Structure formats: structure tokens, C-alpha cells
Amino acid sequence: DAGITQSPRHKVTETGTPVTLRCHQTENHRYMYWYRQDPGHGLRLIHYSYGVKDTDKGEVSDGYSVSRSKTEDFLLTLESATSSQTSVYFCAISETGRSATDTQYFGPGTRLTVL
Amino acid sequence: SQKIEQNSEALNIQEGKTATLTCNYTNYSPAYLQWYRQDPGRGPVFLLLIRENEKEKRKERLKVTFDTTLKQSLFHITASQPADSATYLCALAASGGSYIPTFGRGTSLIVHP
Numbered sequence: 725d726a727g728i729t730q731s732p733r734h735k736v737t738e739t740g741t742p743v744t745l746r747c748h749q750t751e752n753h754r755y756m757y758w759y760r761q762d763p764g765h766g767l768r769l770i771h772y773s774y775g776v777k778d779t780d781k782g783e784v785s786d787g788y789s790v791s792r793s794k795t796e797d798f799l800l801t802l803e804s805a806t807s808s809q810t811s812v813y814f815c816a817i818s819e820t821g822r823s824a825t826d827t828q829y830f831g832p833g834t835r836l837t838v839l
Numbered sequence: 840s841q842k843i844e845q846n847s848e849a850l851n852i853q854e855g856k857t858a859t860l861t862c863n864y865t866n867y868s869p870a871y872l873q874w875y876r877q878d879p880g881r882g883p884v885f886l887l888l889i890r891e892n893e894k895e896k897r898k899e900r901l902k903v904t905f906d907t908t909l910k911q912s913l914f915h916i917t918a919s920q921p922a923d924s925a926t927y928l929c930a931l932a933a934s935g936g937s938y939i940p941t942f943g944r945g946t947s948l949i950v951h952p
């Protein structure tokens with residue numbers, strides 16, 4: 725596995741509470757991504773980062789914010805969790821993010837349940 | 840709208856046979872197409888990449904074809920083994936864009952001994 729860790733691996737929380745998921749990489753890759761995976765929808769991009777403090781929205785960014793203060797860490801925050809945000813969240817990294825030969829390496833995932 | 844379609848029904852085959860999975864797309868001009876493998880409870884793992892100007896790519900028992908006229912990619916696993924059982928995702932990145940891939944929903948492959 726590429727050097728990607730996610731924490732926590734499992735979390736149960738209540739509606740309305742803030743939640744922060746962490747992705748940590750040891751590969752020094754420039755691009756980092758957050759996806760969610762739900763049955764019937766597959767992987768959908770939430771936000772991505774193309775450098776420290778440089779982030780952009782993905783397909784399903786509403787209700788989520790991100791921050792990247794160091795190359796190795798990418799945080800995903802749910803400011804006020806809702807039941808619709810119950811999902812499995814994957815972090816991914818890629819070396820450049822702007823090459824046709826770039827591939828993504830995924831972390832192990834975080835299973836989040838919002839009650 | 841852009842769509843990536845993979846068969847939602849699981850593909851069941853016998854060990855030793857060739858498994859063929861399909862990825863169809865519409866309203867895309869893909870720069871490249873990738874295939875990933877995902878095991879239960881784990882993140883996807885990259886397998887193969889094929890560019891728009893390539894017809895076929897091989898890696899060991901894996902073969903990918905890419906037909907931009909039919910807007911289709913086929914993913915073959917020859918001499919399949921029970922260990923090949925997993926979900927296989929295709930992903931496309933459009934030309935002229937950011938190269939961030941969009942993923943299909945995946946097809947589950949079950950290889951029976």
C-alpha cells in the first residue's frame with residue numbers, strides 16, 4: 725500500500741455535530757483528494773487539493789470543507805453532520821494530478837455513521 | 840450529461856475461464872481510462888491505464904481494450920482464479936481538463952472454484 729493513512733477508521737456521531745476526518749501521506753505527492761462511496765453511486769469526488777492551502781470543490785462538496793496546511797495532511801470537515809453524510813470516505817493521492825499517466829493511490833477508508 | 844456505465848449485476852464465472860467486464864461512457868472525450876480493483880472494506884487499487892490513442896494494453900493476465908468509436912472499454916482477466924473475486928472500477932479523465940478521473944460504480948466479479 726502507498727503510505728496513506730486515514731483516521732479515524734470508524735466513527736459514529738449524531739446529527740448536527742462537527743466531524744473531522746484526517747488523511748496523512750508519506751509519499752510527498754502534490755495532489756490529495758477526498759471521495760465518498762455509497763451503494764448505487766460509486767466514488768464521488770468531494771474536494772481536492774493541488775498544494776498546501778490550495779483546494780477546490782468536487783462533484784459533491786456541499787456540507788463539506790477541507791484544509792491542507794502541510795503537504796502530508798488533508799482534513800475533511802463536516803461542520804454539522806447529517807444522516808445523508810453517512811458513507812465510506814476515501815482519501816487518495818496522486819503525484820502530479822495533471823498528467824494523463826497519473827494514477828491515484830487510495831487510503832483504507834473511514835466508515836462514518838451519522839445517527 | 841456525462842455518464843460512465845458498468846454492469847451493476849455481479850459477473851459469476853468458473854475458475855480458469857476468462858472474465859470480461861464492460862465500461863461504457865457517453866458525452867466524454869476521454870484522455871485516458873483506468874481500471875481499479877476494490878476488495879471489500881478496502882480502497883481501490885490501480886491496475887491498468889490506457890490512453891485514448893491506444894487500442895489495447897496488457898499486464899500479466901489482464902488485458903484492457905479501448906474503443907473510442909464505440910465509447911467502450913473491455914477489461915479481461917484470463918485464467919481467472921477465486922482470488923480475482925473483487926469489484927472492478929473503471930475511471931475516465933476527459934481531455935483538456937484537470938485529469939482528475941471520474942469513476943464508474945463498479946462491477947462485482949465472483950470466480951467460483
